[in-house]
Amino acid sequence: MGLLDGNSVLVTGGGLGIGRALCEVAAREGARVTIADFNADAGEETLATLKDAGAEAQFIKADLSIEDDVRAVITAVADRHGSLDCAFNNAALSHGRGPLHEIVREDFERTLEYCLTNTFLCMKYELEKMLPERSGSIVNISSNAAERGDPNNAPYAAAKAAVNVLTLSAAAEYAARGIRINAVSPGVTDTPGLRAYTDNHPEVEQWLTTAAPMKRLGEPREIAETAVFLASERASFITGQIVSVDGGLSVRAG
Numbered sequence: 001m002g003l004l005d006g007n008s009v010l011v012t013g014g015g016l017g018i019g020r021a022l023c024e025v026a027a028r029e030g031a032r033v034t035i036a037d038f039n040a041d042a043g044e045e046t047l048a049t050l051k052d053a054g055a056e057a058q059f060i061k062a063d064l065s066i067e068d069d070v071r072a073v074i075t076a077v078a079d080r081h082g083s084l085d086c087a088f089n090n091a092a093l094s095h096g097r098g099p100l101h102e103i104v105r106e107d108f109e110r111t112l113e114y115c116l117t118n119t120f121l122c123m124k125y126e127l128e129k130m131l132p133e134r135s136g137s138i139v140n141i142s143s144n145a146a147e148r149g150d151p152n153n154a155p156y157a158a159a160k161a162a163v164n165v166l167t168l169s170a171a172a173e174y175a176a177r178g179i180r181i182n183a184v185s186p187g188v189t190d191t192p193g194l195r196a197y198t199d200n201h202p203e204v205e206q207w208l209t210t211a212a213p214m215k216r217l218g219e220p221r222e223i224a225e226t227a228v229f230l231a232s233e234r235a236s237f238i239t240g241q242i243v244s245v246d247g248g249l250s251v252r253a254g
Helices: 017-028 040-052 068-082 105-133 154-177 192-198 202-211 219-232
Strands: 008-012 032-039 059-061 086-090 134-141 181-184 242-245
Touching: 008 017, 008 068, 008 105, 017 032, 017 040, 017 086, 017 219, 032 040, 032 068, 040 059, 059 068, 068 105, 068 181, 086 105, 086 219, 105 134, 105 154, 134 154, 134 219, 154 181, 154 242, 181 219, 219 242
Parallel strands: 008 032, 008 086, 032 059, 086 134, 134 181, 181 242
Antiparallel strands: none
């Protein structure tokens, strides 16, 4: 029996990287998965992978920074399955890397929109669907940048720090109403986005690989396994937690 047998699950940003791994692990654990992403090609690839494995799944193209898109996606999930049982809010984009004094306001606000505002919008409509059932689980995907800071990536770190506080605040609000809300905070993870950068900066990959005590990058599957556990009934007394999955980076001395 799978951890999410029969559950209706939404994964935002499910087209690539950690999002795709979330879809694959949730499907393996018996979930009926809805993939939401604005990258149609990547979303369709994830959908094909799930269907080839025998999972029940659908893909919806959506920009989750747009409230009407968010409302439409979550309504479609509930209409198709009768409920929304679990949601993994993973969609995020970072703009404006570099020294803080050189970052333009447009890039700062765009990063907030695609990391924080979209998470708020998804939670708002996910909670609306879960409240009548007095049950449900939400797992937000944060980042260790929120806890340690991230030089030359301040907008993203700030946005993810706000996601953590949003998670904690909502967990306290909805715990007595049957809804659990947690976050997973990945360390440096071997995703296509990271590879696109390190392929041109091999010295950065070397540094990242040795930074954590475990001396390697994380794998998307490792993030997904933790998130799916938190969403499942195996974690029924866990809410309001920010769980680092980072190879020990967050406790490294120095």
